Amino acid sequence: MTVPTPVDPPSFTRAREQLLAVREALDRVIVGQHEVVSGIVTAAFAGGHVLMEGLPGLGKTHLAKALAAALGLKWARIQCTPDLMPADVTGAEIYSTGRDGTPGFVFRPGPVFAQLLLVDEINRATPRTQAALLEAMQEHQVTHGGTTRPLPQPFCVLATQNPIELEGTYPLPEAQLDRFMFKLRVPYPDPASLGALLDVSLDAEPADELAAVLHPSEVLALTALCRTVLVSGRCKQAAIDLVLATQPSASHDAGEARRHIRYGASPRALQSLVRAARVQAVMAGRAHLDVEDLARVALPVLRHRVLLRLESELEGLDADSVLAGIIDPWRRGC
């Protein structure tokens, strides 16, 4: 396992250039998915994890590979099935001969010990296996056999799930959903993007040919720089107001939320909101946060953290439409 050496944080101008370079590199590979690419870059540099939801064949796995290549990260993939065991994720102790020739139990790290972990179709794994990812995602460490082992830095989990064919699946519990910073919906590309996709990928695999834009140490430095972005009291209050607006029991005026939302966003959502907005501020070349940065990341941060009422779901509403009714008035009021 390679632990990158931290470097001095770059200037904000240099950081903006690096972030935009990563995004442009991914845009060249993942054609027609600019919003998804921007979201993944934002979450990666904010130190968060991403849950991607989309139909098969939309390039989710391809995107993960391209991101790992662009950031120079060691990546691993877990294809989740109902018979996947936790040890298949975290690793297991096997009886083997050590380097000194003495036999004994040796810990063999699982795929979770990677810098970028792609968990494909995560909702097909059993809850027990899903729970094995909890500690890794939140604490960036794995405890096995009484021994706690830290995960490499940076560490980012990209999980995918299929919105159809839900038979035999195990929907992620709320506790695990809350650990994802973003939930990104991967839309179907428009016709023009489909043509460009053919041009790019017909004769080669672009993700395999993608050169590293950054070194992992630079990723860490950029992540540290993003955490220094100044947040004014007004922006803090705006973020708090937005999160509280999703709470049906809050004293704030959240009429729309009260009608459709059963459970609102957690305080962790508030943290994720500000952290992701800081990356957006760096992308804009600023050392201070703006309310617009919060608005840009509000939907992917909140959409998997609100639970709709059954009546609203039966009416055909989804989290995006309900949150749009909350975010727009909030943005005008700021």
Added chain:
Amino acid sequence: MRSPDADRVLDQVRRRLQARRNADAVRRAAWLTFVVAAIAVTLHAFVRPVAFVEIAVAVAAVWSLAIVGARLRVIDWSDCAAWADRHLDGACAYETYLERRDGPALPRGVELQFTDSLERLASGADDRLRAIAVDASFRRPLALAAVGLLASIVLLQVPMQWRTSGREAGAPEDSAASAAASRATANTGLGVDTAPTLAQARTGEPNPLAATAATRGSDAAGDDPGARVDEVAADRDRGNAAGGATTKRSGTGGREAGDTADTAENPSLSEAWKGTMAAQFRELPAAPEAATRADPTLAATYSQDDTGRTTAAAPDMAPPAAAVPPPARHASSTGPAERAYVRAYLSLQGTTP
């Protein structure tokens, strides 16, 4: 962390907000001036006369309060920063700067970038500030205030002249009668009070009700009951003599006390004291007090002679005056229908009316 450029922009914004607040105060005071003038005219028309000095004082108070209020309310720096962020594309930079200005030092990279951002913002702020003009449109409110004041001056003068001329026209004719009527009304309050007063006047006794009348706020002449009663009688005579003038006054100056039908002839007397018998009674000579009153300090004794003395004294009393018919009325009390009926009856009888 200090940024002179950001401080300069915030100071400019503060002066601008102060100018806008002053403009708002002037505009508000102008509107209030118009409202004050309208209220004054309404008061003058329906409630009481209003002098222009009162309007001037009210307007001066309104303007003083507006100007002093605008000067006393200090513009908050956070308001300046919020305004700058909103109107100068600050993107929360000025608010962030205001919070960090007096705080601990920032990391070097952050401070460099942030200061650079502030400088870039400040370089374009001057042009933006010039582009955003302060709303200084005082023309409409000031014009309205001036029109309101001028209109109030004119309207306050016109009704006052009209009222004064109406009063002066009727005053010479009935000033005496009016004064007498008012004085008598003030003295007596009601005719019931006057009756014993007149009786006391005939007998020469002090008037026990005079003190009561005096306490009701009547004339200062209430100290001397006899003089007051004489005055009342004189007033009554004057009131009778000036009956026509009183009637005329009521036609010009409105209805006042004493003009009503029951008290027009003698406002100092009640209805019961205006009849024939009452007039005869008033003309009776007053009986000696000793003959009509007993001495409460002496014990009652019976004497046979007393009956004779009483009987003998009876012829000394003046005989009652003969009843006189009521004065003939000059005006016929019959109405047109009655006269038509009488005329028709007489024509049927063959006689000519």
